[in-house]
Amino acid sequence: MRKKGLITIIILIAVMLLISIIFTDQLVEKGIEKTIQLVTGAKVEIDNLDLDIFALRIAWERLQIADPKEPYRNLIESGRTAFSLNLPALLRKKYVINEITVLNAQSGTSRETDGSLPKQRKKIVKRSPSKWEQVKGKITSNLEEAELFGFSVKDIPQSLNTDSLINRADLQIVENYENISSDIEWTTHKWKKYYSEFNVQEKLDSIHSQIKSIEPDNINTIDKALKEIEKVRQIQKTMDSYRNKISKKREEAEADYQRLSGFKEQYEKWLSEDYDNILRKAQLPEFSLSNASKIIFGKSVISKLDRYIEYAEIISRITGKPGEKKKKKPPRQEGQNIRFPEKQIWPTFLARKIEVSTGEERIEKQKVPYLQGKITGLTTQPRVYGKPTVFDLRGKYGGNREVLFNAVLDHTEEYFADTYSLGLRNISLKGVELEKNQYVPESIKSGFADIDIDIRNTEERMEIIFFIQGRDLEYGFGESAESDQIRATIRDIFRGLDRFNLKSTVIIKDQTYDFEITSNFDKKFSQSISTASSKKLAEIKNKIKSSLQEKADKRIADLDEEYGNVYSRYLQPILEYSKESELMREELADKLKELKDKQTEDLGKKAEDLLEDLLKKKK
Amino acid sequence: MIIFKILSKFIKALRSHDSPSQIAWGITLGTILGLTPFFTFHNFILLILIILIKVNLSAVVFSLILYGLIGYILDPVFHTIGFLLLVNVDFLRPVWTWLYNLPIAPFTRFNNTVVIGSLVFSLVLLFPHYLLFKKLVIKYRTSWNTAIQKWKITRMIQGNKLVQFYVKLRDWRG
Numbered sequence: 055m056r057k058k059g060l061i062t063i064i065i066l067i068a069v070m071l072l073i074s075i076i077f078t079d080q081l082v083e084k085g086i087e088k089t090i091q092l093v094t095g096a097k098v099e100i101d102n103l104d105l106d107i108f109a110l111r112i113a114w115e116r117l118q119i120a121d122p123k124e125p126y127r128n129l130i131e132s133g134r135t136a137f138s139l140n141l142p143a144l145l146r147k148k149y150v151i152n153e154i155t156v157l158n159a160q161s162g163t164s165r166e167t168d169g170s171l172p173k174q175r176k177k178i179v180k181r182s183p184s185k186w187e188q189v190k191g192k193i194t195s196n197l198e199e200a201e202l203f204g205f206s207v208k209d210i211p212q213s214l215n216t217d218s219l220i221n222r223a224d225l226q227i228v229e230n231y232e233n234i235s236s237d238i239e240w241t242t243h244k245w246k247k248y249y250s251e252f253n254v255q256e257k258l259d260s261i262h263s264q265i266k267s268i269e270p271d272n273i274n275t276i277d278k279a280l281k282e283i284e285k286v287r288q289i290q291k292t293m294d295s296y297r298n299k300i301s302k303k304r305e306e307a308e309a310d311y312q313r314l315s316g317f318k319e320q321y322e323k324w325l326s327e328d329y330d331n332i333l334r335k336a337q338l339p340e341f342s343l344s345n346a347s348k349i350i351f352g353k354s355v356i357s358k359l360d361r362y363i364e365y366a367e368i369i370s371r372i373t374g375k376p377g378e379k380k381k382k383k384p385p386r387q388e389g390q391n392i393r394f395p396e397k398q399i400w401p402t403f404l405a406r407k408i409e410v411s412t413g414e415e416r417i418e419k420q421k422v423p424y425l426q427g428k429i430t431g432l433t434t435q436p437r438v439y440g441k442p443t444v445f446d447l448r449g450k451y452g453g454n455r456e457v458l459f460n461a462v463l464d465h466t467e468e469y470f471a472d473t474y475s476l477g478l479r480n481i482s483l484k485g486v487e488l489e490k491n492q493y494v495p496e497s498i499k500s501g502f503a504d505i506d507i508d509i510r511n512t513e514e515r516m517e518i519i520f521f522i523q524g525r526d527l528e529y530g531f532g533e534s535a536e537s538d539q540i541r542a543t544i545r546d547i548f549r550g551l552d553r554f555n556l557k558s559t560v561i562i563k564d565q566t567y568d569f570e571i572t573s574n575f576d577k578k579f580s581q582s583i584s585t586a587s588s589k590k591l592a593e594i595k596n597k598i599k600s601s602l603q604e605k606a607d608k609r610i611a612d613l614d615e616e617y618g619n620v621y622s623r624y625l626q627p628i629l630e631y632s633k634e635s636e637l638m639r640e641e642l643a644d645k646l647k648e649l650k651d652k653q654t655e656d657l658g659k660k661a662e663d664l665l666e667d668l669l670k671k672k673k
Numbered sequence: 674m675i676i677f678k679i680l681s682k683f684i685k686a687l688r689s690h691d692s693p694s695q696i697a698w699g700i701t702l703g704t705i706l707g708l709t710p711f712f713t714f715h716n717f718i719l720l721i722l723i724i725l726i727k728v729n730l731s732a733v734v735f736s737l738i739l740y741g742l743i744g745y746i747l748d749p750v751f752h753t754i755g756f757l758l759l760v761n762v763d764f765l766r767p768v769w770t771w772l773y774n775l776p777i778a779p780f781t782r783f784n785n786t787v788v789i790g791s792l793v794f795s796l797v798l799l800f801p802h803y804l805l806f807k808k809l810v811i812k813y814r815t816s817w818n819t820a821i822q823k824w825k826i827t828r829m830i831q832g833n834k835l836v837q838f839y840v841k842l843r844d845w846r847g
Contacts (some may be wrong), residue, residue, distance in 0.1 A: 055725060057727055057728065059724035063725070116689070141776070145777065145779060146779045301792075388785075388787065389710075389751070389755060389785045389788060390752065390755075390786045391784050391785050391789075392759040392760060392786065393784070394766075394769050394784065394786045397774045446787045
């Protein structure tokens with residue numbers, strides 16, 4: 055045994071122990087602070103961390119996690135916290151904690167120093183935008199564009215000259231009148247020319263008189279009969295030629311009739327289109343009363359949701375998303391690490407149970423809640439752990455107020471599914487400043503509210519439901535004057551609205567969203583506003599409609615008269631001529647049959663007479 | 674310069690009062706340190722052992738450097754041996770699995786093909802190495818020392834101005 059060597063080893067061990075006693079606490083403290091900062095994106099401070107290196111036990115007196123949205127407020131502040139690390143796991147560089155006890159955890163406490171991270175550190179926490187971040191801007195800008203009232207009700211009649219609007223518009227009822235009128239004129243000319251070149255009536259009359267002149271009863275010889283048959287055939291030939299011409303013209307007349315007779319129906323369509331077009335140009339405010347809440351409260355709701363969703367995303371970031379890439383393989387020279395089946399696999403970080411507790415006696419004095427409950431399965435590798443992370447926290451504080459928070463973060467499968475539920479009960483609204491908006495009150499003087507926010511987030515879809523129920527509400531409108539009727543109406547509604555409820559739903563899928571707000575305000579608003587503003591608007595709309603109708607009616611009457619002339623003088627006769635020619639054709643056919651019968655009868659008789667004469671001569 | 678120093682110390686060690694066994698063990702243990710990747714659990718144990726037991730340290734350092742270079746060249750061979758042992762030898766698998774599940778396993782890095790390949794290689798050579806170097810040290814002391822001193826290369830190294838300057842500098846620093 056080398057004595058010098060033994061002394062060297064003893065000295066080395068002593069130095070290492072000394073270093074660990076002096077510096078390890080600080081190093082571990084900094085390490086934990088940095089790790090949490092990467093997740094939250096705000097300052098984390100741990101006070102008096104104590105590491106028992108032999109028992110692997112860590113404890114600290116105070117932990118402050120700053121709110122990234124409000125740097126002078128803590129997202130979480132806790133008192134004494136203690137836990138032990140699992141040695142076998144730690145030897146494999148895994149931080150596994152069976153139970154953490156946290157005392158006096160609070161949310162929303164104020165900070166003495168700024169809790170935002172310096173800019174260099176902020177760069178580290180940059181990450182790709184979440185589903186909410188992708189659509190939040192779109193929702194807000196759409197709400198900004200959705201002006202509730204472009205101008206006030208009393209301005210509507212002054213700012214609109216309906217006659218000028220109608221005169222300036224390219225009206226289909228006017229443009230198409232000219233087209234139809236010239237079509238009728240052209241049709242009239244066409245038929246006039248036809249009738250002048252081919253006098254149908256005259257031709258048919260001539261045929262008719264020829265038919266009348268054929269009298270089969272007066273025919274007594276075969277020759278005469280044959281002559282008459284030939285005559286009928288000639289008439290038939292002429293008749294067929296006329297009939298073909300008339301038939302063709304009848305088809306033409308039917309097409310003209312079809313084209314011209316439909317103008318009345320078309321006028322209905324043009325009238326409706328002209329009316330819509332004028333309303334569009336007039337930019338009349340559409341009082342879609344169902345979305346009044348969305349426009350009035352939309353921005354406030356989005357701003358509130360933004361805050362809570364950011365907290366939810368911070369929590370979600372702790373557990374990491376499934377399918378995160380593994381480290382790349384080492385280069386060939388370093389060899390290859392072969393893996394064997396492990397009896398126990400630990401995630402890189404796992405806190406099996408975090409027990410949060412507080413003293414009941416503090417409740418009535420507190421302005422922010424002391425949380426109690428438990429968090430189970432908090433891990434950075436949920437797929438390795440195989441169980442979802444569950445939050446079940448509640449806290450009571452002064453004035454019978456209560457906060458409830460439940461969340462299940464299931465990242466154990468390929469596609470994650472998170473649900474968050476936050477409930478706030480008996481929240482005092484006294485002195486709450488509202489979003490700056492010319493229609494809503496500036497503040498709430500007194501009242502209470504229950505708020506519920508439910509978030510369901512999966513790989514493909516995010517659904518957020520925000521529900522608020524206010525009671526015993528009294529609003530503060532400030533000093534500004536009620537400059538228009540709508541503002542006055544809205545203020546009246548608020549004054550009579552001591553109970554208020556609002557439900558907002560946001561569904562995000564494939565970077566598109568559906569955002570709805572419903573409220574009991576809508577009903578009251580629609581009742582009040584529709585009587586005033588909608589009446590005025592209805593008057594304007596009626597004026598436009600009747601003016602257009604008048605223009606259309608006059609033109610329809612003119613066209614009706616022109617069309618009536620064409621129809622009665624040219625179209626209807628050709629249809630009748632066609633019928634008449636058919637009748638004449640039938641009459642001719644009858645005559646021909648009659649003549650043929652007569653001829654047969656005469657021939658038979660003559661043959662009988664000849665036979666009788668021959669028989670008599672033989673005798 | 675450090676090379677000359679180590680070489681000079683090693684030559685000194687060969688002629689020193691240390692027993693041939695101490696020098697041979699120094700070379701043999703240095704071989705393990707040199708052939709296997711340095712930052713492993715077995716090397717940590719080996720270092721403590723070297724500090725505690727009486728082996729020639731100059732021999733350890735000389736061997737560590739020499740076999741470190743050889744080890745770098747032989748890495749592909751070690752990988753092949755390691756892969757064969759860890760993956761292709763079925764009867765060893767339960768042993769590896771048991772070792773893998775030991776709390777201390779991550780520090781040993783035994784599941785790395787180069788680590789296990791080089792360790793097995795150097796362990797196989799342990800006793801042959803020891804016996805060979807022990808014989809060589811004895812042979813050096815009895816027969817080769819005088820002859821080697823007469824070699825031109827030895828005289829060149831000793832006559833080299835650079836070496837002389839180094840020797841002067843060393844002596845001046847005490």
